[in-house]
Every structure is written in C-alpha cells, then in structure tokens.
Amino acid sequence: xxxxxxxxxxxxxxxxxxxxxxxxxxxxxxxxxxxxxxxxxxxxxxxxxxxxxxxxxxxxxxxxxxxxxxxxxxxxxxxxxxxxxxxxxxxxxxxxxxxxxxxxxxxxxxxxxxxxxxxxxxxxxxxxxxxxxxxxxxxxxxxxxxxxxxxxxx
Amino acid sequence: xxxxxxxxxxxxxxxxxxxxxxxxxxxxxxxxxxxxxxxxxxxxxxxxxxxxxxxxxxxxxxxxxxxxxxxxxxxxxxxxxxxxxxxxxxxxxxxxxxxxxxxxxxxxxxxxxxxxxxxxxxxxxxxxxxxxxxxxxxxxxxxxxxxxxxxxxxxxxxxxxxxxxxxx
Numbered sequence: 590x591x592x593x594x595x596x597x598x599x600x601x602x603x604x605x606x607x608x609x610x611x612x613x614x615x616x617x618x619x620x621x622x623x624x625x626x627x628x629x630x631x632x633x634x635x636x637x638x639x640x641x642x643x644x645x646x647x648x649x650x651x652x653x654x655x656x657x658x659x660x661x662x663x664x665x666x667x668x669x670x671x672x673x674x675x676x677x678x679x680x681x682x683x684x685x686x687x688x689x690x691x692x693x694x695x696x697x698x699x700x701x702x703x704x705x706x707x708x709x710x711x712x713x714x715x716x717x718x719x720x721x722x723x724x725x726x727x728x729x730x731x732x733x734x735x736x737x738x739x740x741x742x743x
Numbered sequence: 744x745x746x747x748x749x750x751x752x753x754x755x756x757x758x759x760x761x762x763x764x765x766x767x768x769x770x771x772x773x774x775x776x777x778x779x780x781x782x783x784x785x786x787x788x789x790x791x792x793x794x795x796x797x798x799x800x801x802x803x804x805x806x807x808x809x810x811x812x813x814x815x816x817x818x819x820x821x822x823x824x825x826x827x828x829x830x831x832x833x834x835x836x837x838x839x840x841x842x843x844x845x846x847x848x849x850x851x852x853x854x855x856x857x858x859x860x861x862x863x864x865x866x867x868x869x870x871x872x873x874x875x876x877x878x879x880x881x882x883x884x885x886x887x888x889x890x891x892x893x894x895x896x897x898x899x900x901x902x903x904x905x906x907x908x909x910x911x
Contacts, residue, residue, distance in 0.1 A: 639784050719848055721873030722892050736874055
C-alpha cells in the first residue's frame with residue numbers, strides 16, 4: 590500500500606468518501622434548538638427555557654440516536670426501532686413526544702448543520718439556557734465555527 | 744465650562760442624572776426574552792424614556808396579553824394575588840401565572856447606543872438563534888453583553904413585588 594502522500598488528490602477524496610460510507614469519515618457537528626416542557630405546567634418544576642444540543646457525530650443517524658437517547662433513556666435496540674423512520678431532526682418531535690406518553694413536551698425549534706467539532710468523540714452536550722450570550726459562549730466550547738454557521742442560516 | 748469630552752465618565756453620568764431630574768430624560772433600554780406555551784421564543788428590545796412610556800406602548804400594542812395587562816391601583820400595579828410597584832414586573836408575573844408564558848428573562852437599565860434622534864419603540868425578533876439575537880441587541884444597547892453575562896434570575900432579584908395595605 591502506498592503512503593498517503595503518494596496518492597493523487599482525487600484518490601484521497603474517493604478514499605474519504607468510502608470511509609464516510611462505512612461511518613469512519615470526519616466528525617460532524619449539529620446544533621439543535623428545542624423547547625422541552627412539563628405538560629403539567631410551568632410551575633410543575635424543571636427547566637422551562639430553551640435547550641440546545643451540541644451534537645458531535647460521524648453521521649446524521651448517529652446524531653439522531655444521541656439526541657433520542659438523551660431524551661428517552663431507552664435501550665439501544667428500542668431506540669433503533671423508534672428511529673427507523675426518522676430521517677431528520679424535525680421528525681424527532683413526534684417520536685420523542687409519543688415515546689414519553691406526552692408527559693414531557695418536546696418542540697423542535699431549529700437545527701444548524703455544518704459545524705466543525707472541537708471534540709474528538711461522538712457526544713451530545715445539552716445547554717439549558719435562554720440567555721443568548723451564555724448560549725454562544727457554551728456552543729463555542731464545542732465548535733469552531735458557530736458564528737459563521739448561525740449567521741448564515743437565517 | 745469644560746468641553747463635555749474633558750469630563751470623567753462618572754461626571755458625565757452624574758450630569759445625565761441631573762438632566763433627568765429636570766425633565767430631560769435619556770432613552771433607556773429593557774430586554775425581555777420570553778417563551779410562550781407553544782415554545783416560541785421571542786425577544787423584545789424596548790427603548791423608552793421611562794417605564795411610563797413602556798406602559799403606554801404595551802397597553803396600545805400588546806393586545807395578545809389581554810387580561811394579563813395589570814390594573815393600576817394608585818401608584819401600584821395589580822398582580823394575580825399581589826401588588827407591584829413596577830408595571831413590567833406585574834405584567835410578567837401575570838403572564839407567567841396565567842400560563843401565557845413558560846419562561847421569561849428580563850433586564851432593565853440598558854444603555855441605548857446613539858440615542859439622539861431615536862424614538863421610543865418596542866422591537867421584536869425570534870430568540871432561538873443566539874448569534875442573530877446578540878447581534879441585534881448589541882446594535883441597540885452598549886451594556887447588554889455585560890449585563891447578560893452576569894447571569895442571574897432577574898424576575899426574582901429585580902422584582903418590585905411589595906406588600907401594600909389592603910386597598911378595599
């Protein structure tokens with residue numbers, strides 16, 4: 590096998606494409622904004638503001654799984670079944686609300702793609718804050734290009 | 744008399760305070776971030792000379808607040824079971840207790856940038872994109888980042904809820 594430096598640029602791009610197909614591409618980032626609430630009302634306790642998920646994953650399916658897991662606490666096989674028809678983040682709203690018997694409300698607000706993760710492993714970080722200055726500070730701990738992505742996606 | 748530029752910042756603030764006492768109030772700012780029952784996150788940036796002007800604008804424009812707009816009792820404003828000496832504190836309390844809102848955050852005493860020529864107004868924009876929200880807020884107010892980086896529960900600490908004697 591040749592050293593990687595000996596490959597042509599197109600060959601390297603093809604190799605990266607093949608790696609992505611088997612889930613070994615570069616880590617990608619998403620920011621998901623949701624509004625979770627207790628259906629019994631704001632005085633029933635628990636955080637009632639906006640929640641942001643800073644998601645680092647190799648694929649969209651992995652990212653969806655991480656968010657569903659953070660919300661539902663089910664076994665992996667149960668989550669995989671639930672997510673079998675889920676294609677993107679907005680679809681999670683119905684899945685999470687139904688799976689929790691609507692005891693917790695989950696409202697999808699917005700998703701941003703194309704973030705460049707600082708972390709080296711797949712993970713999801715939850716940021717519970719409605720103060721936009723604090724949210725930016727916390728999101729910037731997770732991704733290098735928060736400003737560029739969130740300014741562009743209007 | 745020295746040129747204004749030659750005064751220390753504290754002297755300028757004292758001068759502004761003195762101007763207010765003789766009726767030359769500067770525009771001030773308020774920030775209210777709120778999340779309603781459906782999860783919609785709105786930010787209201789308010790510019791006004793005083794809270795009386797804020798009250799006038801809200802009574803005129805916030806029809807959606809309905810019966811949560813507080814009644815006035817002398818110098819106080821009616822909450823659901825109590826009185827406040829601030830219109831905004833009473834309003835936000837009513838909206839929360841009336842289940843119109845799930846969450847709110849309010850900041851007062853914001854310094855308006857370049858107030859000359861600006862008029863009292865209430866600006867409203869979505870809050871869930873923090874980059875766009877902070878850009879708009881920093882265009883309006885010079886001390887918003889400092890104020891909001893000192894994270895605290897404003898609706899508890901700045902509330903003007905007061906025990907008043909029974910007015911009946």
